[in-house]
Amino acid sequence: MISMDEILRRILSFSRGLAEKEIEEFIREKIEEAGSRYGIVGISGGIDSSTTLALATRALGKDRVIAVIMPHEGITPEEDVEDALSLVRSLGVKHMLVRVSPACERIKYELKGQGLILDHKAYGNIIARVRMTTLYAIANSVGGLVIGTGDKSELLIGYFTKYGDGGVDILPLGDLYKTQVRALGKYLGLPSRIYEKPSSPRLWPGQTAEGELRMSYREIDTVLYALFELGMKPDEVKQIKGIEPSTVDRVMELMRRSEHKRRTPPIAVLSDRAKGLM
Secondary structure: OOEHHHHHHHHOOOOHHHHHHHHHHHHHHHHHHHOOOEEEEEOOOOHHHHHHHHHHHHHHOHHHEEEEEOOOOOOOOHHHHHHHHHHHHHHOOEEEEOOOHHHHHHHHHHHHHOOOOOOHHHHHHHHHHHHHHHHHHHHHHHOEEEEOOOOHHHHHHOOOOOOOOOOOOEOOOOOOOHHHHHHHHHHOOOOHHHHOOOOOOOOOOOOOHHHHHOOOHHHHHHHHHHHHOOOOOHHHHOOOEOOOHHHHHHHHHHHHHOHHHHOOOOOOOOOOHHHHOO
């Protein structure tokens, strides 16, 4: 039976140069199709957003990219802001630093006045959605397209906020698994402190993706690759050496529960003409 290490070798055997070329062509094509002047990228200092920004800059040129750093006081580590600032300066792109704390705190305060106390996940999703609103406010003002930073692993298991970081115009990394994005980021010359940094949406203090998911991305990518690229059935994936059956069940459950995030909202069909709308 195949092992996790063997599957990871297959995952990482992709051509970095070809991926770079095709993604850059994709970004240029979509920007031109939309008639947009700029690509707008929200950047956190993490691997996905940093890789996306590097690719967008190569695709469009530094004068047509705007990087937006959106820290939340008490949640976003200062080193993340420093990493993001260091990257935008090295790339030479325009950037904005917009602190989202005041807007998020105001929403929480207003809801508290209505008797609603938010837990950390509900508040975290507010942060993600305020960031999305910020990106689109900028895009609308300058004639830009919001370039999303989500990868294939996150999309398949639903590890993103609906209408938050999932609210974008294009997803250049959407067909690359997280482990592939790390490899591509390294290939593009990103600093090791970025491509080795543990992934985190930074929606509450101390949050890490793997801690919240209770699985490593090596495990997640192995399961997803086996299911989608190798065409294995869940029971077959459970036989992979190095993968616990409970991990497969967990991935399958995340995929099932997040299906609504990958679909457009359903409508009540009242006429024949409406059937073609969605």
